[in-house]
Amino acid sequence: MFRSSLSSSPRPAGAAELVVVGAGSAGAVIAARVTERADREVLLLEAGPDYPDPEGLPADLRDGTRNSWLAHDWGYRHRPTPGQIMFLFPRGKVVGGSSAVNTCIAVRGQPYDYDEWAALGLPEWGFDACLPYFKRLEDDLDFGEPWHGKGGPVPIRRARREELVPWQAAFVDGCRALGHPECADTNDPRAPGGVGPHAMNKIDGQRMSAARCYLTAEVRRRENLRLRPRTTVRRVLVRNRRVEGVEIETDGRVEVVATRKVVLSAGAIATPGILLRSGIGPRAELARLGVALVSDVPAVGARLLDHPGAAIGLWPRRRGLIDVLRQPLVQTMLRYTSRGSQYPNDVMLQPGSFFPLHPRLTIPAFAIACCIGKPRGVGRIEHLSADPHARPRIVSNLLVDRDDLSRAVDALELAYEIARTAPMRELGWFVWPMERTLRRREALERWIYRSCGSGYHPCGTAPMGPEGDVSAAVDGRGRVRGVEGLVVADASIMPTIPSVNTNLTALMIGERFGEWLRDGAV
Numbered sequence: 316m317f318r319s320s321l322s323s324s325p326r327p328a329g330a331a332e333l334v335v336v337g338a339g340s341a342g343a344v345i346a347a348r349v350t351e352r353a354d355r356e357v358l359l360l361e362a363g364p365d366y367p368d369p370e371g372l373p374a375d376l377r378d379g380t381r382n383s384w385l386a387h388d389w390g391y392r393h394r395p396t397p398g399q400i401m402f403l404f405p406r407g408k409v410v411g412g413s414s415a416v417n418t419c420i421a422v423r424g425q426p427y428d429y430d431e432w433a434a435l436g437l438p439e440w441g442f443d444a445c446l447p448y449f450k451r452l453e454d455d456l457d458f459g460e461p462w463h464g465k466g467g468p469v470p471i472r473r474a475r476r477e478e479l480v481p482w483q484a485a486f487v488d489g490c491r492a493l494g495h496p497e498c499a500d501t502n503d504p505r506a507p508g509g510v511g512p513h514a515m516n517k518i519d520g521q522r523m524s525a526a527r528c529y530l531t532a533e534v535r536r537r538e539n540l541r542l543r544p545r546t547t548v549r550r551v552l553v554r555n556r557r558v559e560g561v562e563i564e565t566d567g568r569v570e571v572v573a574t575r576k577v578v579l580s581a582g583a584i585a586t587p588g589i590l591l592r593s594g595i596g597p598r599a600e601l602a603r604l605g606v607a608l609v610s611d612v613p614a615v616g617a618r619l620l621d622h623p624g625a626a627i628g629l630w631p632r633r634r635g636l637i638d639v640l641r642q643p644l645v646q647t648m649l650r651y652t653s654r655g656s657q658y659p660n661d662v663m664l665q666p667g668s669f670f671p672l673h674p675r676l677t678i679p680a681f682a683i684a685c686c687i688g689k690p691r692g693v694g695r696i697e698h699l700s701a702d703p704h705a706r707p708r709i710v711s712n713l714l715v716d717r718d719d720l721s722r723a724v725d726a727l728e729l730a731y732e733i734a735r736t737a738p739m740r741e742l743g744w745f746v747w748p749m750e751r752t753l754r755r756r757e758a759l760e761r762w763i764y765r766s767c768g769s770g771y772h773p774c775g776t777a778p779m780g781p782e783g784d785v786s787a788a789v790d791g792r793g794r795v796r797g798v799e800g801l802v803v804a805d806a807s808i809m810p811t812i813p814s815v816n817t818n819l820t821a822l823m824i825g826e827r828f829g830e831w832l833r834d835g836a837v
């Protein structure tokens with residue numbers, strides 16, 4: 316049986332005041348903010364490699380016009396819906412985490428996304444409380460007060476009309492032709508929805524990851540910050556319900572770092588695995604895995620939230636309209652309220668300048684993808700072993716919920732309508748699925764169920780909740796139930812999924828915990 320304490324552990328590798336596990340969207344921010352104070356000390360442990368010099372970044376990490384899928388990835392797979400085959404489920408394995416491989420869409424959630432968290436008994440997470448941190452993290456190059464920040468680490472801008480590739484410009488025109496309003500700034504909390512440019516953390520085509528923006532040369536020079544890449548945290552060591560260290564592995568060598576405080580920022584897939592290997596999770600699951608119980612926390616890994624998506628594909632009518640090597644994948648989006656929804660602007664439609672079907676297969680076709688912002692369905696993560704090298708089974712259950720599926724069908728019907736407007740019809744014609752499928756709701760429903768995929772926004776796997784809430788794993792400041800000195804701060808703690816892409820929310824979480832940990836408030 317795996318026991319979680321120092322006495323049963325490998326050789327010591329020093330000590331640290333605060334260990335942050337994972338240098339991704341949240342972890343990189345936390346390390347940078349905590350070490351602003353010279354009397355705080357952070358050891359930042361990251362499983363992936365580090366590229367401290369932006370000039371030396373590999374091309375897949377520098378290029379913000381498309382995702383990096385394989386070169387810096389954990390190699391996870393998931394089953395989107397019960398009948399489907401396994402698909403890639405990318406997660407960044409590098410300093411910068413998933414922010415270093417993502418699509419650079421920089422959208423905040425809408426006020427109700429965070430007010431919903433407050434209504435669950437987490438008053439510190441309402442929109443008004445989060446807004447100062449969204450502003451602090453950004454340098455919005457287009458808009459200012461009262462909703463936007465200037466001079467923060469992450470530059471954000473929107474493509475101008477003249478920068479749009481033909482398909483993206485036609486999408487805006489097509490939506491306008493159908494009467495959708497124009498939306499210049501999706502991050503304005505009063506935005507009524509509509510079509511416009513995406514806010515993006517991409518400058519001159521380069522991705523502005525949490526690593527580039529927060530772990531700058533200046534921050535790295537701080538003597539109170541130690542960054543140890545290529546180091547995997549196997550588990551947290553706990554004695555008498557108090558953290559006493561972390562067990563780490565570098566190049567096959569297993570060591571222990573002594574510490575009284577650990578922040579898990581390993582992301583929504585890895586964080587629950589570390590908790591389980593540390594003896595924190597559902598009692599029965601720990602027994603099945605052969606891990607000695609430290610704290611019975613049923614909510615660890617019990618739910619997986621994610622955005623379901625689906626896309627239609629169109630073939631260009633003329634040569635030269637698509638340049639898969641040079642054109643940016645996304646530039647614009649339409650946001651609208653789905654039928655009968657209590658959440659305004661809960662669905663996004665997004666044109667893709669080309670069709671990345673698989674890392675090794677980019678189709679020179681146009682796409683229009685939908686993203687269901689407030690899905691009701693939930694997935695789960697299944698751990699088959701306590702081996703730190705074993706990958707969990709990710710069961711996404713996307714669109715299993717009938718309402719979610721119906722919204723996806725509505726969304727692609729709208730995509731079909733937009734694609735038939737004059738500006739778009741001039742550029743492309745339908746290839747995927749066949750038009751006869753697009754015209755028949757039942758056929759479209761069956762097709763979407765078979766072809767839908769993840770928005771790559773997993774969250775909610777170690778959710779926050781108030782005292783006494785059995786569906787929560789941590790309290791409103793990320794403190795793990797029943798273990799002193801252990802905090803979770805990443806996308807895992809989101810109690811409900813925000814209606815949009817999750818990176819800015821993960822950075823905002825990092826900002827908040829960075830401040831709390833720096834000021835001794837956690």
Ligand SMILES: Cc1cc2nc3c(=O)[nH]c(=O)nc-3n(C[C@H](O)[C@H](O)[C@H](O)COP(=O)(O)OP(=O)(O)OC[C@H]3O[C@@H](n4cnc5c(N)ncnc54)[C@H](O)[C@@H]3O)c2cc1C
Nearest residue numbers: 337339340341362412413417418419420548582806816818
């Ligand atoms: C392909 C892709 C495209 C996306 N596109 C967008 C987008 O355009 N806009 C958007 O808003 N969101 C996007 N997202 C989602 C967004 O990037 C994530 O929600 C966000 O980065 C999550 O932040 P995090 O801090 O929770 O986790 P991560 O950023 O994933 O950080 C976790 C870190 O922990 C490390 N780690 C994990 N386990 C261990 C361990 N045992 N020991 C040591 N280190 C460990 C990982 O290597 C990683 O660096 C995308 C994600 C992907 C993968």
